[in-house]
Amino acid sequence: MSELLSTLGVSFNAIVAMLPEMGTAVGQTLTMLGIGLSAAVLIGGPLGIVLFLVADGQSLQNRPAALVLGWLVNTVRSFPFIILLVALVPFTRMIAGTSIGPLAAAVPLSFAAIPYFARMVEQNLREVPRGVIEAAHAMGASELQIVLRVLLVEARSGLVLALTVLAISFLSYSAVAGVVGGGGIGDLAIRYGYYRFETDIMVATVAILIIMVQLTQFTGNRIAKRIDKR
């Protein structure tokens, strides 16, 4: 194995020496993702539900609300992530107390993840057949009951896949967070692999990212399939 790697110009020893730092980096990446995805689910999820409910032809149809919310979501999503990262520094300081480190980087990540996930939730809820919602109305269900017992139940497997897509996109977004000293695997790849031409570290970090992406997608697919009874 080490021979194979060395023929590729990769030093096994250099990677071993980096292992502790890689461990830390993986931890930092997971921290950023954990916070970003939690914010996406807890804030972006309800926002997506509201986006769906106030849209034309839905039960809480409200043109002004739909316009304002849609405009807000689109605007935040228009920012290139790196610009958002810098623009949000004062806000990040306020929330995280610092603008450096994985916790600070989690703030702009969450900010970007919330409208992203909200749109995906809205899209998935639109796939729920109208008739099913109508049947629930006919049985006397309230709006909240329709959300909890109809929309989320019927759209659940699509929502899991949406979260999977989000997790994978934000794994690469988190690399950009290295710019503000966010840390994480992507940051490692940029600092060692790109700036210092340490190809072995680059290869190792990319390998770790590939494994994480594959595992995330595999798990997401498995769960989505298991809970889909349609």
Added chain:
Amino acid sequence: MTIPLIRIEHASKTFTLPDGGRFDAVRHVSLDVRQGDIFGLIGKSGAGKSTLLRLFNLLERPDAGAITVAGRELTSLSKRDLRDARRNIGMIFQQFNLLQNATVFDNVAFPLRIHGGQKPEQIAARVNQCLELVELGVKADSYPAQLSGGQKQRVAIARALASGPAVLLCDEPTSALDAETTRALLATLRDINHRLGVTIVIVSHELSVLAEICNRVAVIEDGAIAEEFALNEPAGHNAPRKTALGRELAAFNAANTLAGTHREAAHV
């Protein structure tokens, strides 16, 4: 004369079309359905019969007019009271509209759970009772995707009956089913009407369906009732029908009755 179970008074409903035009789906319709009736609404597609049916539980709110079901005038109710009133009005649909990600049991339990106030054991007992009624007790743990069309519609009937409604609204209930399944389903509906005394209002474009189970029908043309008459009553046969659909339906019904008499005679 007793007060009818359902009374529609001067109901109108106009839709604004995407191109800005207006479409009068229901025009000044007044209609009574008596307790125990199986009342049919027939008409060509686009005649407004489904919209009319959806006024009965306010899935569609009329622009004008009053809808009274079991003594409650629905258009004047608050949201909360309307939800409560809807427990008394079950509904089934052409496309069944079951929750695909819920078991048959959970589908039938849905109306009981959303209104609360019942213990899980009470709900389970009621769900099983309703599933037995439509002969699907063994399918309680199945998901709708594992059932045939006829079975799905039976689950929908069990779900609609779970809260013990006085009225069952049926919107093209057999249009997605084959002839044989249709016959079996109509027998189930008739049985529910006879045994439980549930009043049924059924919309269909199939003459055979209405001729088979209705005791009264209204022919809907251009959003209004063109005529209304009783089936299976000797006097009804003689009265001249005003509409083509009405004549066809009466002829169909007469043939049916005749065939029925022959069958019974053969049986003896």
